[in-house]
Every structure is written in structure tokens, then in C-alpha cells.
Amino acid sequence: MSGSPSAAQPLSGPVEDYLKAIYDLERVGEPATTNDIALQLRVSAASVSGMVRRLADQGLITHEPYRGVRLTLDGRHAALRTLRRHRILECYLTAVLGLPWDRVHEEAERLEHAASEELIERMADALGNPLHDPHGAPIPTRDGRVEESTLRSLAEMGQGDRVRVSRMQDEDAERLRYLAELGIRPGALVRVLDRAPFEGPITLWVDDAGGGAQRAIGVALANQVFVEPITD
Amino acid sequence: MSGSPSAAQPLSGPVEDYLKAIYDLERVGEPATTNDIALQLRVSAASVSGMVRRLADQGLITHEPYRGVRLTLDGRHAALRTLRRHRILECYLTAVLGLPWDRVHEEAERLEHAASEELIERMADALGNPLHDPHGAPIPTRDGRVEESTLRSLAEMGQGDRVRVSRMQDEDAERLRYLAELGIRPGALVRVLDRAPFEGPITLWVDDAGGGAQRAIGVALANQVFVEPITD
DNA sequence: GAATATCTTTAGTCCGTCCTAAATAATGGA
DNA sequence: TCCATTATTTAGGACGGACTAAAGATATTC
Numbered sequence: 033m034s035g036s037p038s039a040a041q042p043l044s045g046p047v048e049d050y051l052k053a054i055y056d057l058e059r060v061g062e063p064a065t066t067n068d069i070a071l072q073l074r075v076s077a078a079s080v081s082g083m084v085r086r087l088a089d090q091g092l093i094t095h096e097p098y099r100g101v102r103l104t105l106d107g108r109h110a111a112l113r114t115l116r117r118h119r120i121l122e123c124y125l126t127a128v129l130g131l132p133w134d135r136v137h138e139e140a141e142r143l144e145h146a147a148s149e150e151l152i153e154r155m156a157d158a159l160g161n162p163l164h165d166p167h168g169a170p171i172p173t174r175d176g177r178v179e180e181s182t183l184r185s186l187a188e189m190g191q192g193d194r195v196r197v198s199r200m201q202d203e204d205a206e207r208l209r210y211l212a213e214l215g216i217r218p219g220a221l222v223r224v225l226d227r228a229p230f231e232g233p234i235t236l237w238v239d240d241a242g243g244g245a246q247r248a249i250g251v252a253l254a255n256q257v258f259v260e261p262i263t264d
Numbered sequence: 265m266s267g268s269p270s271a272a273q274p275l276s277g278p279v280e281d282y283l284k285a286i287y288d289l290e291r292v293g294e295p296a297t298t299n300d301i302a303l304q305l306r307v308s309a310a311s312v313s314g315m316v317r318r319l320a321d322q323g324l325i326t327h328e329p330y331r332g333v334r335l336t337l338d339g340r341h342a343a344l345r346t347l348r349r350h351r352i353l354e355c356y357l358t359a360v361l362g363l364p365w366d367r368v369h370e371e372a373e374r375l376e377h378a379a380s381e382e383l384i385e386r387m388a389d390a391l392g393n394p395l396h397d398p399h400g401a402p403i404p405t406r407d408g409r410v411e412e413s414t415l416r417s418l419a420e421m422g423q424g425d426r427v428r429v430s431r432m433q434d435e436d437a438e439r440l441r442y443l444a445e446l447g448i449r450p451g452a453l454v455r456v457l458d459r460a461p462f463e464g465p466i467t468l469w470v471d472d473a474g475g476g477a478q479r480a481i482g483v484a485l486a487n488q489v490f491v492e493p494i495t496d
Numbered sequence: 497g498a499a500t501a502t503c504t505t506t507a508g509t510c511c512g513t514c515c516t517a518a519a520t521a522a523t524g525g526a
Numbered sequence: 527t528c529c530a531t532t533a534t535t536t537a538g539g540a541c542g543g544a545c546t547a548a549a550g551a552t553a554t555t556c
Contacts, residue, residue: 083512083514155361314544
């Protein structure tokens with residue numbers, strides 16, 4: 033109840049992380065719950081309760097006890113600024129400095145709290161103002177707009193569906209690397225050949241330069257891959 | 265008395281800043297005093313006392329009460345790692361991203377605590393492993409060697425002396441910008457035309473592409489410029 | 497050598513961010 | 527409807543890193 037309206041005073045690293053997490057959880061529609069935030073940030077639920085009070089005091093979120101948390105306009109803007117930083121950094125680190133695809137997330141996670149707005153904009157310019165990061169996530173604009181399409185995960189697809197991979201969860205480097213080895217990365221064209229029952233393996237045909245290859249992955253992995261159906 | 269010999273466990277930002285400051289102060293020979301560290305880091309002397317105990321506990325420095333502080337081998341290596349990061353970042357930010365010369369110091373000051381070793385090495389490679397940062401400071405090698413020449417400041421020069429600017433203090437952006445405007449930057453050739461008595465202005469001839477220009481600066485400014493005599 | 501000035505350290509706080517353990521609220525079955 | 531489970535919050539602490547005020551050590555000067 034004491035936050036200035038649009039001050040954009042510098043926020044601490046942890047605060048930026050909370051806001052990002054809340055943004056992410058809230059995107060599915062429901063308010064973000066204490067527990068979800070705790071899981072996402074690998075922090076105890078009690079810690080989240082504490083931080084939630086502080087964020088609410090600063091006017092970055094609203095909190096209905098036992099119900100969950102929503103970003104205010106200020107909070108959303110702060111979250112989007114951080115997200116822009118993060119994703120521009122990911123682009124730059126892969127495209128210009130050649131850091132491996134699966135490790136840029138972690139690096140960006142640290143740099144996003146330290147890089148100035150100016151630096152980020154220089155990187156964005158150097159890259160030609162990209163619209164998506166290397167994992168397919170959309171990059172918010174300077175003024176806080178994002179095209180956050182609600183994508184379906186590959187795990188929701190049925191036999192015969194043909195889809196294009198548009199985005200993947202970037203937190204887990206090992207899974208990311210494995211999926212990339214199978215040819216599953218943003219832009220890839222995939223067809224579901226078969227789905228075994230009882231959450232069994234999903235058999236795919238993954239197109240590539242040499243025609244394609246048959247692959248099988250579990251549901252857990254498929255859940256990290258977001259796709260859009262091909263309509264042709 | 266409980267630090268592991270060469271662990272290189274990650275250090276916090278503040279700790280890295282203390283080690284850098286101590287390294288810098290200790291370079292002139294004497295142990296770094298509490299007060300000097302406090303002044304350099306713009307922190308109270310009491311805070312330094314507290315931190316000194318922690319650093320000593322971690323085996324990064326040795327402390328003789330009321331006498332001062334010295335880096336251990338571990339501490340020196342940590343300081344040099346941070347310094348390498350800082351200076352490579354400064355190079356990269358100016359040379360590749362075109363950040364203004366006088367502002368890279370503060371940007372690097374933040375990024376140096378967040379950038380991974382790998383990122384720094386990629387930047388160094390992209391730059392062709394430079395030996396000096398944009399302000400003329402030598403860049404420590406990966407294995408912790410530096411050519412720390414003991415330079416004289418421009419303020420120590422007398423009438424008629426001819427010198428090459430080799431390095432300048434980078435903390436103060438405004439002064440840096442002003443000196444650069446006068447043509448005083450690393451590499452510049454300068455002759456002392458006159459020194460007014462009682463700490464008065466120093467009149468210089470500064471060579472440049474168009475022949476050169478006469479300039480006058482105060483002692484305070486001249487103290488921030490380090491030079492080597494030209495012997496020819 | 498005593499008095500004074502200057503440094504340094506200790507004592508006691510504070511804030512941010514985390515924790516565990518215990519208390520309280522909401523929810524879903526029987 | 528009441529009970530058990532699960533989610534959330536509160537209570538109470540820890541730690542790193544900063545502070546001010548006061549006390550102790552060293553240096554300087556007469």
C-alpha cells in the first residue's frame with residue numbers, strides 16, 4: 033500500500049526472480065499460488081509468504097490470503113523488463129558469443145539482474161531486434177508488449193497430428209540438449225506416429241535435412257515441448 | 265583459519281569488491297588499512313572491520329589488528345580473476361557493443377560478479393585476448409599473471425618532460441570524459457610546458473592528428489593520469 | 497612522558513532473504 | 527457433516543552485509 037505508481041526503482045535480484053515466476057504462473061489465467069511460486073523458485077513456502085508481503089507492500093502484486101497473488105501493472109512491467117533482458121541476453125550469448133544453446137539460460141539468469149537497459153538495447157540492436165529467444169520464447173518489446181500465444185504441449189497431441197515446434201522449456205539444460213539431439217528444437221516439423229497407452233512413449237517422425245528420423249520420447253519430455261498444429 | 269587451500273568456491277559480489285580494493289591498495293607495497301578500504305568502497309570503517317574478519321576466516325586475507333590487511337595467495341587469485349573479468353568486460357563493451365568509454369566501468373562493475381568464466385573467455389577470444397583495457401590497465405591472464413608496472417602520475421612530471429599516457433583512473437566517468445576531450449587518453453603523447461607553483465595548473469602540449477594543442481589541468485586531474493617517460 | 501588526535505575495533509541494530517517448526521485455513525472424502 | 531489432508535501463514539532464527547555510537551589502540555605533538 034506504499035508503492036509509487038510507476039517509479040521503476042531498481043529491484044533486487046530475488047525480487048525480479050519472484051516477479052518473473054509470478055508472471056509465468058499467472059499466464060495460464062489463475063492467480064499464482066504460494067506453493068507454485070515456492071516450487072518454481074526452489075524455495076520454502078514460508079519464504080514465499082514473507083516475500084509476498086513485501087512485494088504487496090511495494091505495490092508490485094496484490095495478494096488475497098489463501099487465494100493467491102496477481103501482478104499489478106507495475107509488477108507486470110517489471111517482470112516484462114526482466115524477461116526482455118533475459119531473452120535478449122540468451123539471443124546474444126548464443127548468436128554472437130557462441131555459448132551452447134542449453135547453457136545460456138543459466139548465464140542469462142545471472143546477467144539479467146546486472147545488465148543496464150542501455151546494454152540490453154545495444155545487444156538487441158546488434159541482433160536486429162529479434163522477436164524470439166533461442167528457445168522460441170517471445171521477447172517483450174521495450175514498452176512491455178508480448179505476443180504470449182497459448183501453445184499446446186507436444187504431449188497433448190494425438191496420433192497423426194503434424195506440428196511445428198515453436199518453443200521449449202529452457203530451465204533444464206540436460207533435457208534441452210537431449211531434445212536437440214533428437215532434432216526437436218524450435219522450428220522443427222514433427223508428426224506423431226504413435227502414442228502408447230498408459231502415459232507410454234510417444235513415437236514421432238522428426239523432419240530434418242536428410243529427410244527425417246523416427247524418435248520416441250516419454251510424456252514428461254513431451255510436456256516441455258510446445259507446438260502449433262500445421263494446417264496445410 | 266578455516267579456508268580451503270585453493271577451492272575457488274563462488275564469492276559474493278561484495279566479497280569480490282573487497283578483494284579487488286585490497287589488491288589495489290596493497291600494490292603500492294604497504295598492507296591495506298581499514299580506512300583506505302572504507303574510503304575506496306564508500307563504506308564505514310566499522311563495516312570494513314566486520315568484513316575483514318570474515319575474509320580472514322575464509323583464508324582470503326591475513327589481518328594484523330591495527331596494522332592492516334594482506335591478501336593470501338587464494339585472495340590474490342580471486343582478486344585477479346575478478347580484475348580479469350572486469351577488464352575483459354570493459355574491452356568488450358567498448359569495442360564490440362560501442363558503449364561509451366567513460367561508462368563501461370560502472371557497467372563492468374556489476375557484470376563482473378555475474379559473468380561466468382566461460383563467457384569471459386569467449387569475449388577475450390572474440391577480442392583477440394587484449395593485454396590492456398580501454399583505460400590502459402593491464403589484463404591479468406587466465407592463470408593470474410599481471411604486468412603491474414609501477415607508473416608515475418602526470419602530476420609528478422616537471423617542466424619539459426615528455427611522456428606517453430599509459431593508463432588512467434577509471435572510476436569517475438565525468439573526469440574521464442573531460443580528459444578525453446582534451447585528448448588525454450591512453451597512448452597520447454604529452455609534453456609538460458609549465459607548472460604553476462603552489463599546486464597550480466599544469467600546462468601541457470597534447471599531440472594529436474592535427475599537430476597538437478595546448479591544455480591546462482589541475483593537479484587533482486593530473487593525479488589520475490599515469491604516464492611513462494619517452495626516452496628518445 | 498602526557499595529552500590529544502586519529503584509526504580501528506567492538507557493541508548493538510537493521511534490513512533483506514532465506515530457513516524450520518508450529519499454528520491456522522481451505523478442501524475433499526467418508 | 528466432520529475428519530484428514532494439504533496449503534498457507536505466523537513465529538522465531540540465521541546469516542551476510544551494512545549502519546551508528548562508543549570504547550580501545552596507536553601516533554603525534556608539546
